[in-house]
Amino acid sequence: NEGGSPTLINCSFLGNNATYGGAIYNSSSSPVLSNCSFQGNNVDSSGGAIYNSSSSPALSNCSFQGNNATYGGAINNFNDSSPVLNDCSFQLNDAFFGGAIYNSSSSPALSNCSFQGNNADSSGGAIYNFSSSSPTLTNCSFQGNNASFDGGGIYNNGGSPTLTNCSFQGNNADSSGGAIRNVYSSPTFINCILWNNQQGASTTAPGAS
Numbered sequence: 001n002e003g004g005s006p007t008l009i010n011c012s013f014l015g016n017n018a019t020y021g022g023a024i025y026n027s028s029s030s031p032v033l034s035n036c037s038f039q040g041n042n043v044d045s046s047g048g049a050i051y052n053s054s055s056s057p058a059l060s061n062c063s064f065q066g067n068n069a070t071y072g073g074a075i076n077n078f079n080d081s082s083p084v085l086n087d088c089s090f091q092l093n094d095a096f097f098g099g100a101i102y103n104s105s106s107s108p109a110l111s112n113c114s115f116q117g118n119n120a121d122s123s124g125g126a127i128y129n130f131s132s133s134s135p136t137l138t139n140c141s142f143q144g145n146n147a148s149f150d151g152g153g154i155y156n157n158g159g160s161p162t163l164t165n166c167s168f169q170g171n172n173a174d175s176s177g178g179a180i181r182n183v184y185s186s187p188t189f190i191n192c193i194l195w196n197n198q199q200g201a202s203t204t205a206p207g208a209s
Contacts, residue, residue, distance in 0.1 A: 001029035001055075012037045019044045020076075021051030022067065033059045042068045046102065047076035048093060054079050060086045069095045072102030072128075073118060081106040088113045096121045098128030099145060103159065105131045111138040115145055115153070123150040123181065125171060129159025137163045147173045152197060156185035164190040171197045 001024065008031065013023035022041030024031070036059070038049035048067030050057075052075070062085070064074035073093030077083060085108060090100035099118030101108075115126035125145035129135065140163070142153040152171035154161070166189075168179040178197030180187070 001025065001031055002027045003029060005030045005032070007032045008036055009034045010036070012039070013041060013049065015040045017042050021047045022049055022069070024050045026050070026052045026055035026057060028053070029055045029057070031057045033057060033062055035060075036062045038062070038064045038067055038074065040066045043070075045069065046071040046078070048073045048095065050075045052077045052081035052083055052106070054081060056082045056084070058084045059088055062088045064088070064090045064100065065092055067093045070097070071095060072098045072100070074100045075102070077101070077103045077106035077108055077133075079105055081108070083108045085110045085113055090115045090118055090126065092117045094119045094121070098124040099126055099147070101127045103127070103129045103133035103135060106133050108135045110135065110140055113137070113140045115140070115142045118145045120147045123147050124155035125152045125173070127154045129154065129156045129161055129185070131158050133159035133161075135161045137161060137166055139164070140166045142166070142168045142179070143170055145171045149173065149175045151177045151181035152179060152199070154180045156180070156182045156187055158184050160186045160188070162188040162190070163192050166192045168192070168194040169196055173199045175200065
């Protein structure tokens, strides 16, 4: 999609491959997706399922399972992209940075979304926020996500998200920040719960670090 905004309902994207955006690539586009599923899509670079560049799609009731990338196993948001995601689920996605979502200079809005069992071979088991990315997350849950280095749930590197009514349970980082790792970042937490997250080989970290 280049300068186009189609509407997709009840669609599935399975086993697609590309360099950017295994299933969908959006450039200056804002498509609407409802009840769509993305499974087993793969890219060499960014956005295993969806790549957004200067794009702000709206997604509702969409699921992302087993997608793979270097940056953003399921979704990569780049260059002032601000998608809106409602009631979406991310399971078992994998990337080097941002197992499910990688944000670069982008601030998506997520509500009622769940992240389970996503993995980052480096940092940001579920989400990696980079370069002034400040997404808003409301009523989102993070369970059993893993990072081989920092930020089992979320890694903030110059990004300052706002989280309201979010929960982090059983996430793990092999180095630091079992739930959340902040570097040059100032996130805001409102009524959030963090418990039974782990950092390092044997240290339990019930909160962010």
